[in-house]
Amino acid sequence: MLQKDFKRLTLYLLFAPFALWIILLIILPHIGMVALSLREKVAPRVYEFGFANYLDFINEPIYWNTLLRTGSMSLLVTALALIIGFPIAYYIAKLASNRTRGALFLLCLIPLWVSDLIRAFGWILLLRETGIISSFLVWSGIAGQPIEFLYNDAAVIVGLVYTVMLFMIVPLVSTLDGMDNSMIEAGYNLGGNGFTVLRKIIVPYAMPGIVSGCIVTFMLTAGSYLTPILLGGKNSSWFTEQIYNQFITRFNWEAGAAFGILLLLFTSVVIWLGLKLSGQTLANTVAKS
Template sequence: MTTLLRRYGWPLTAVIVLLCAWWVVVMVVLPQLVMVDYSFRPNLLPREIGTEKDVWTLANYKTLWSNQIHLAIFFKTIWASCLVTFVTFVVCYPIAYYMAQVARGPKAGLFAVLLVIPYWVNEILRTFAWYILLSRGGPINEALMGLGLIAEPIDLKQGDLGVILGMVYAYILFMVFPLYTAMESLDRNQIEAARDLGASIPRIHWRVVIPHSKPGIATGCIMTFMLAAGSYAVPALLGSPGSRWFTEIIYNWFFEGGDWPQGSAYAFILLLLCLGFILLMLKLFKVRLGDIAK
């Protein structure tokens, strides 16, 4: 606040603060409060709203624990989102390190542009591209048959493989840029000193690069996990009937079942899961929320 006052003065600072407050309250806080209120109410007919039946209840939350299919999908979504986060980190770590400590200058900028260009295309179209790649008549099957690795086309979208691949690709930028930002501030002399002292490459990364990059790793993991757990388009397009995502169940409650209170309860449970994951990352990497915000 002091920096804003010093840079812009009272009038413009007040406008900026009011606009930010309006955005947070109207676009974030109020919708969440309405969702929480809905989640504790029964699904009533319009004429029953406001009557003695319209009271708060935990029945919507109990539904998840009594429905074994939905509960299994919920836990599957958790571990699959964790897997997406881990695979995305493994893929993005060397890319971010190359951009931050090896490429430098114009090469790093060119590499960043090459990463960003595919994301100028709408996410739905990019997901459809993966649908074509993974289909029985797609390029991947054609290549595998051409190499003699398979005798006939296989459906690569069976199970969660297609969903996980699609999500890793869809959210790669949300991991690579926080890692890049954290690694770029690392003094290269520390890496050179560790190498001169006889540290191997894995040990340099484990003892020097990763500890320095903890805020970036935490930020990337939080963003990737939350996007994966809350994704609807990728599972809907790339998932098979046996690989449903929890967001698809929420969608069905809202728009197919017409049960908004039940859908709100499921959505609030998913929100609590994401908040829990944030706290876990903060504790695991021993960083503060302020470090994440940077």
């Protein structure tokens, strides 16, 4: 009996840091955000319970248009990251040698060694009017004058795809690494071509990794702030900028909290729809990646 109680106590002690992390850094802050978003200011330092902050969002087209725009561009970034990352992940998992695999993983990790701010400024050095790409085009005679590649949606998408690529590749490699090569050989032996084997064997097997990578990539993209602001400027509105403006510029914490909750709900609904359409669940995607 004493040994059983000791094992139970050990389990509690091991689980306690994780439980505290979940409660203190995730659950309680979100509860506080919900409570703050439901405070309606009726007079200086006088608040009442109400949904005025959410009604302000609904009644102002620029807010929900920006949210929908952020969602659509996040889906585009996720799709591009999947299209680019899947061949890389397949090569790392099934074709590369052990030494090459480690080197490729290191190349994928290098961008994470610096902050988002430094990476964004790196893209600014490349894409600005006097940057490396524009100067090369002028020097080679391809362009007659300097070209400004910054401050548009294309620059934001490029920067975001670069930022989230690793989070797409890692779950794909983890899933594809467990696939038996004999499954691919059987597909070819049964008369299938490369596209058929990819569509009927490789992609269905990798679906948990695909969905897991898409979930993480979409959430990171929709919640990004620095990259859209620095690379897109005023020409590329992002919903996180609206949240920042409410908190910092307008000192309207109640509206900022409401916008934050709406962004969380919106991304959760998109992920739920994605899981339904793909036939996957969180248990066999994120939990296994």
